[in-house]
Each structure stands twice: as structure tokens, then as C-alpha cells.
Amino acid sequence: xxxxxxxxxxxxxxxxxxxxxxxxxxxxxxxxxxxxxxxxxxxxxxxxxxxxxxxxxxxxxxxxxxxxxxxxxxxxxxxxxxxxxxxxxxxxxxxxxxxxxxxxxxxxxxxxxxxxxxxxxxxxxxxxxxxxxxx
Numbered sequence: 314x315x316x317x318x319x320x321x322x323x324x325x326x327x328x329x330x331x332x333x334x335x336x337x338x339x340x341x342x343x344x345x346x347x348x349x350x351x352x353x354x355x356x357x358x359x360x361x362x363x364x365x366x367x368x369x370x371x372x373x374x375x376x377x378x379x380x381x382x383x384x385x386x387x388x389x390x391x392x393x394x395x396x397x398x399x400x401x402x403x404x405x406x407x408x409x410x411x412x413x414x415x416x417x418x419x420x421x422x423x424x425x426x427x428x429x430x431x432x433x434x435x436x437x438x439x440x441x442x443x444x445x446x447x448x
Contacts, residue, residue, distance in 0.1 A: 335365070335412070339419065344425075352430040359427045362420040369413045373405040 342358035345351075375381070377399060389403050396404030405413065 314352070342419075342423070347359050350426075350430060355423060355427050355430055359423040361364070362416065364424050366388065366416045366420050369409070369416055373409055377402050377404045391411070392448075404448065 338358075338361055342361070345354045345358060377396070379401070380402065389406060392403075392406035392408070394404050396405050397408070398404075
């Protein structure tokens with residue numbers, strides 16, 4: 314997605330597929346949470362969120378901190394970056410920093426939700442299996 318001045322990706326070509334690959338799954342995850350808060354579906358989306366976050370780390374932070382190919386950086390030379398250049402390596406641009414913070418927040422929130430749903434599920438199973446006492 315072109316979000317100048319946060320990024321200048323005109324050299325990178327059409328960004329629609331990349332944008333949709335992030336937007337659609339997280340939109341489906343949000344719908345799942347609101348309308349079908351099933352522990353297994355939320356667990357699936359939690360895993361997806363962590364895979365997405367891992368891809369962000371591998372794509373941006375590993376090359377930035379430890380080195381990557383020069384062609385990786387060439388298309389991002391005109392993007393707005395707030396991180397210092399490390400030996401000629403650009404850090405994630407502002408757009409990707411925002412994306413990564415939101416991705417981390419999503420992964421953490423889904424982890425918390427999964428934990429709560431799992432706990433509630435276990436509690437209901439325990440309540441069903443407990444013998445009733447005459448009262």
C-alpha cells in the first residue's frame with residue numbers, strides 16, 4: 314500500500330497482494346473473535362499472528378541487525394525511517410514499524426484471549442464432570 318511519506322514503494326511495484334495478505338486474515342480473525350469465539354479457531358489465529366510477526370522479523374530485523382543483500386535495501390532507500398542506518402543497512406520504514414507494533418499487539422492479545430478461552434473451557438469441563446451434591 315502506498316502511504317507516502319511513510320513509505321515510497323513506487324519502485325517495488327503493486328502492493329495490493331501484500332496489503333491483502335495482511336488485511337484479509339486479520340479481518341477474518343477479528344470476525345472470528347467477535348462472532349465465533351471458539352478456542353480452536355482463536356488458537357489458529359494466534360498461531361497465524363505469530364507466524365506473521367516472525368515473517369516481519371525475518372524480513373526486516375534480521376537483515377537490519379545482521380546484514381542482508383543490498384537489493385533488499387535498494388527499493389526502500391526513499392522510505393521514511395526513524396532508525397539509524399547500520400553499516401549501510403536501512404531499518405524498517407515507519408509504515409513497517411507501525412505494522413510490526415500492531416502485529417505484536419495482535420499476537421499478544423490473541424494469546425491472552427486463547428488463554429482465557431482455554432481456561433473457561435477447562436472450567437466448564439470440570440464443572441460437568443464434578444458430581445452434584447444434594448442440597
